[in-house]
Amino acid sequence: MELVIGDVQKRFGAVEALRGVSLTVPSGEFFAILGPSGAGKTTLLRIIAGIEKPDGGRILIGGRDLNDLPVRARDTAMVFQTFALYPHLSTFENLAYPLREAKVPREDIKRRVAEVAEMLRLTHTLARKPSTLSGGEQQRCAIGRALIRRPKLLLLDEPLTNLDAKLRHDTRAEFKRLHRELRTTTIVYATPDQLEALSMGARVGVLRQGRITQVDTPSALYETPDDDFVASLVGDPPINLVPGTLRESGGGRSIDLPFLGLDASPWRGALGGFPAGTKLTVGLRPQAIWPAVAAEAGPRFPARVYLTEPLGDVTILDIVAGGDTRLRMVLPQEQAYRIAVDDAIECAVDPDQICLFAQETGTSIRRTAMGARAEAAA
Numbered sequence: 001m002e003l004v005i006g007d008v009q010k011r012f013g014a015v016e017a018l019r020g021v022s023l024t025v026p027s028g029e030f031f032a033i034l035g036p037s038g039a040g041k042t043t044l045l046r047i048i049a050g051i052e053k054p055d056g057g058r059i060l061i062g063g064r065d066l067n068d069l070p071v072r073a074r075d076t077a078m079v080f081q082t083f084a085l086y087p088h089l090s091t092f093e094n095l096a097y098p099l100r101e102a103k104v105p106r107e108d109i110k111r112r113v114a115e116v117a118e119m120l121r122l123t124h125t126l127a128r129k130p131s132t133l134s135g136g137e138q139q140r141c142a143i144g145r146a147l148i149r150r151p152k153l154l155l156l157d158e159p160l161t162n163l164d165a166k167l168r169h170d171t172r173a174e175f176k177r178l179h180r181e182l183r184t185t186t187i188v189y190a191t192p193d194q195l196e197a198l199s200m201g202a203r204v205g206v207l208r209q210g211r212i213t214q215v216d217t218p219s220a221l222y223e224t225p226d227d228d229f230v231a232s233l234v235g236d237p238p239i240n241l242v243p244g245t246l247r248e249s250g251g252g253r254s255i256d257l258p259f260l261g262l263d264a265s266p267w268r269g270a271l272g273g274f275p276a277g278t279k280l281t282v283g284l285r286p287q288a289i290w291p292a293v294a295a296e297a298g299p300r301f302p303a304r305v306y307l308t309e310p311l312g313d314v315t316i317l318d319i320v321a322g323g324d325t326r327l328r329m330v331l332p333q334e335q336a337y338r339i340a341v342d343d344a345i346e347c348a349v350d351p352d353q354i355c356l357f358a359q360e361t362g363t364s365i366r367r368t369a370m371g372a373r374a375e376a377a378a
């Protein structure tokens, strides 16, 4: 079912929790809302679920205004951030509860509980009480209870937050499979975890202080963030944001970083309006910096290794360049094992992976090639 959110606002006393949120989620899409704690994720989901009233704006579900839809006809289910199962009821009874409420015939209840339990791998727990289930099983039981009435719109509020790393990984995969199986169910999934949002969402909306700042596919968010906030939210380890200054140098222009001068010509068009001396923020992904090989062309700079963090398959290196600029880089283990703390290394940067932002506003400055393509399309 299609979900349309139009200019929704919500205030709690002095707190503006939502400042005009607009979004359209097509029927059957897995849409992720990514935002830090306090951004307004739960508030937005509660408003979509009809539990909370917005101060302004409107919600359309399947083309009908939420206010005109009787609760029974909403076909919406929500899994809450702090889910609660009925402690005195077995898994079977917890799953059956919404169906009993809806006066579904006894035989149908049995069949549908069995189906959902099978899908969520809960069959072996049907006779047991929540306190005897593992964290992941409890979580899946809460999800099953939301799914059992086959909602056309499923709202998930940080459903994996209380699980350990391994279970999170398994349950992420499980959600994607579930979404494929349910097909027509629209899912809105709120999380502060970029990995969850990017790995599951077909599209991701970034929520910041009650505003949606960018809606894009995971790869577009990573490669062409609209501002330095999105850039720093997306990607692991986080992007390095380095202050730079725009300079005139001979015939062309360059961007001076504390440890490197970058040719500014890839941003020629977009930088046209900025005078020399403009303060910029340069985004360097940890994946876009590596130890230079002798013959390698392109930008490079000397650095000293400050810290190494081996993670098994990759190693995160903290380096210091240009006096006191800390940078992070990530290397495959086979390249990293020779590098030790306090080593002097020469680093290379992939200029194609550099993101540029205006320092004052944080707004992205796009490469000229992309600007030209966008202009041609317009």
Ligand SMILES: Nc1ncnc2c1ncn2[C@@H]1O[C@H](COP(=O)(O)OP(=O)(O)OP(=O)(O)O)[C@@H](O)[C@H]1O
Pocket: 012, 013, 015, 016, 017, 035, 036, 037, 038, 039, 040, 041, 042, 043, 044, 081, 192
């Ligand atoms: N009932 C309430 N009364 C007062 N303030 C509230 C209420 N509910 C939410 N807020 C405030 O609104 C803002 C958004 O809260 P919300 O719970 O939607 O954030 P969130 O993105 O879900 O955060 P988290 O990731 O921590 O769950 C916060 O500043 C919060 O303190």
Ligand SMILES: [Mg+2]
Pocket: 041, 042, 043, 081, 157
């Ligand atoms: Mg929340």
